[in-house]
Amino acid sequence: MRKKTVRRKPSVRYTKKKTTFFYGKLLRFSIVFLSIAFLFLALYHYRSGLAYYFSFKTDKVLSEKAESKRLSDIRNHQVLNSIEGKSVGIDVSEYQGDIKWSYVDTLENQFPIHFVLIRATVGNDRLDRSFEKNWLGAKKNKMIRGAYHYYRPNENSLEQAALFIKTVHLKKGDMPPVLDIEKLPKNQSIERLKIGLKRWLEKIEAHYKVRPIIYTGEKYYDDFLKEEFSEYLFWIANYNFYREKIESDxxxxxxxxxxxxxxxxxxxxxxxxxxxxxxxxxxxxx
Structure with a gap:
């Protein structure tokens, strides 16, 4: 009797192992390649800020603290180099201490400063301790100046407006008043907050005969103010690294x-x- 031959299926273990090894190697190579490409693109994109930073570090008279600060400002220099003729300014309060206004002329020793926004009042009972000196100093330094009020959501809005009016006397060439709203209320609803904000804005507009500006963070603006306060102009805070241009609105x-x-x-x-x-x-x- 003829012996039956049993055929074995060809083994695929080696093939699978070889394929897995190949794709693993390809994946690692792709990750390394993309990482290097991303790094070169980032270096190219921030070439202006990086060049500024490294040239800045060669100045031996600057302190270590100043050098470390500049490393985080690479993006800021990048922004300033792409503003295409737009005006640059600062905002100050008592937290900046004693400002020598006659020296305030440029940002990073390169970009002219055209305007300054100065904190005047806080809530319904507090004046910024440096407002009067800063207000006069900015004018003497021939800068376009503006005053802002830090709004406290849980305090009477009309009393807050009255304090600002009593403190700030605008003159020809000054910017419109600014309402700074950053906090959410603790003891009232968002709707009540909006009513208070509108009362402050209306009282200020009636007194100064000019529509105020609203300062807030981008998320606060999007979530609470953008639609119902669309008739006002906004001053928006956003420090995110990815943002490098101002929005049209x-x-x-x-x-x-x-x-x-x-x-x-x-x-x-x-x-x-x-x-x-x-x-x-x-x-x-x-």
Whole structure:
């Protein structure tokens, strides 16, 4: 009797192992390649800021603290190099200490400062301790100046407006008043907050005969103010690394809190106006 031959199926273990090894190697190579490509693209994109930073570090008279601060400002320099003629300004309060206004002229020793927004009042009972000196100093330094009120959601809005009116006396060439709203209420609803904000804005507009500007963060703006306060112009704060341009519907963009200005010790907020100097002058009080 003929013996039956049993055929074995060909083994695929080696083939599978070889294929898995190949794809694993290809995946690692792809990740490395993409990482290097991303790094080169980032270096190219931030070439202006990086060049500024490394040239800055060669200055031996600067302190280690200043050098480390500049590393985080690479993006800020990148933004300033792409503003295409738009006006640059700062905003200050008592937290900047004693400002030497005669020295306040440029940002990062390169970009002219055209305007300054100055905190005047807080809530219904507090004056900024440096407002009067800053208000006069900015005027003497021939800067376009504006005053803002820090709004406390849980305090009477009309009392807050009255304090601002009592404190701030606008003159020809000053910017419209600014309402700074950053906090959510603790003891009232969002709807009640909006009513209070509108009362403040209406009282201020009736007194100064000019429509106020609203300052807030981008998320706060999108979530609570964008639709119901659409008739107002906005000054928006956004420090995110990925954002490098001002939105078309923003009047001002506060893009960093880590600016360096002669005459001011420490950091200062920096803002971009969505227009040139002539357009900025156009929105001032007549």
């Amino acid at each position: 923003w009047l001002f963009w506060q893009f960093t809190e880590r600016g360096s200005v002669p005459g001011i010790k420490g950091n200062v907020d920096v803002n971009i106006f969505n227009g040139d100097l002539q357009q900025l002058q156009f929105i001032t009080v007549e």
